[in-house]
Amino acid sequence: MKKQDMNRDWIATARTLSQALPYLQRYTGATVVIKLGGHAMGSDDAMEDFARDVVLMQQVGVNPVIVHGGGPMINAMLDKLDIPSSFVDGKRVTDRATVEVVEMVLSGLVNKRIVQAINRQGGKAVGLSGKDADLMICDQTNPDLGFVGTPAELNPDILYNLFGHNVIPVIAPLGAGHAGETFNVNGDTAAGAIAGALKADRLLLLTDVAGVMSPEGDVITELTAHQIRDLIADGTIAGGMIPKTETALRAIEDGVRAVVILDGRAPNACLLELFTEHGAGSLIRAD
Numbered sequence: 001m002k003k004q005d006m007n008r009d010w011i012a013t014a015r016t017l018s019q020a021l022p023y024l025q026r027y028t029g030a031t032v033v034i035k036l037g038g039h040a041m042g043s044d045d046a047m048e049d050f051a052r053d054v055v056l057m058q059q060v061g062v063n064p065v066i067v068h069g070g071g072p073m074i075n076a077m078l079d080k081l082d083i084p085s086s087f088v089d090g091k092r093v094t095d096r097a098t099v100e101v102v103e104m105v106l107s108g109l110v111n112k113r114i115v116q117a118i119n120r121q122g123g124k125a126v127g128l129s130g131k132d133a134d135l136m137i138c139d140q141t142n143p144d145l146g147f148v149g150t151p152a153e154l155n156p157d158i159l160y161n162l163f164g165h166n167v168i169p170v171i172a173p174l175g176a177g178h179a180g181e182t183f184n185v186n187g188d189t190a191a192g193a194i195a196g197a198l199k200a201d202r203l204l205l206l207t208d209v210a211g212v213m214s215p216e217g218d219v220i221t222e223l224t225a226h227q228i229r230d231l232i233a234d235g236t237i238a239g240g241m242i243p244k245t246e247t248a249l250r251a252i253e254d255g256v257r258a259v260v261i262l263d264g265r266a267p268n269a270c271l272l273e274l275f276t277e278h279g280a281g282s283l284i285r286a287d
Ligand SMILES: Nc1ncnc2c1ncn2[C@@H]1O[C@H](COP(=O)(O)OP(=O)(O)O)[C@@H](O)[C@H]1O
Pocket: 037, 038, 039, 040, 069, 071, 206, 207, 208, 209, 211, 212, 213, 214, 236, 237, 238, 239, 240, 241, 242, 244
């Protein structure tokens, strides 16, 4: 490479770094909860990119917490085992046989895939579910849904201990019941409850669309709680986006500073969101 080109590259890098500096400072010591949905997980390469971003985030002083889903992976295992499954209002009807499969797939296959990917990038990740150290105690959501839980009591001390040892927690969305039951919790709901208990600086909900879309198909880059309620009422926000935006509202009520719904499949989605002015997706703050 010619010296002139090397200088130009160096100047571009220096400019990028100096632009990132105020953002890096803003997030030093911050807690960022990232919900990685099953649809956003993608290929091994995509997982590697995600893991690299998480490790980099930690190296610049952020405490990242990963809460994952895995709906498509649960579906595949239930199909293999010939166990039929159905959803009501975005929640899986979960009988005893189903909750066993949900726990095996989420706490086993999916959780360990993410833990291993982060560790391969030089991080120190530990996998947990809401059952570990009583992190997330649940009530039954509705008897018609079976073993589906609503987070009722959060005990995040274990997470602070892990932060103190530079460990990245990776959490499967299962909760313990007061009578020893295992509850299946929607991944967005679990991430919101954990972010609320930590009073996180950011909750990033990674999904397979660019953000909350207007009826014209444009991403709505900033939304208040009030606007979300209007968009749900007029049908613009529908399907799986309803629990996601409701989670965002609840998390903000619980003290999370801001929630971003963004496309987890886009390269460097989390880093660009946190450390550049371009941001990504839809940012939701209190009114
Ligand atoms: N206004 C909207 N903007 C964006 N997505 C929407 C909207 N209304 C409904 N959706 C649907 O919500 C889906 C995201 O929810 P979901 O499939 O549950 O995500 P995940 O599996 O990542 O948790 C989108 O793929 C889209 O089909």
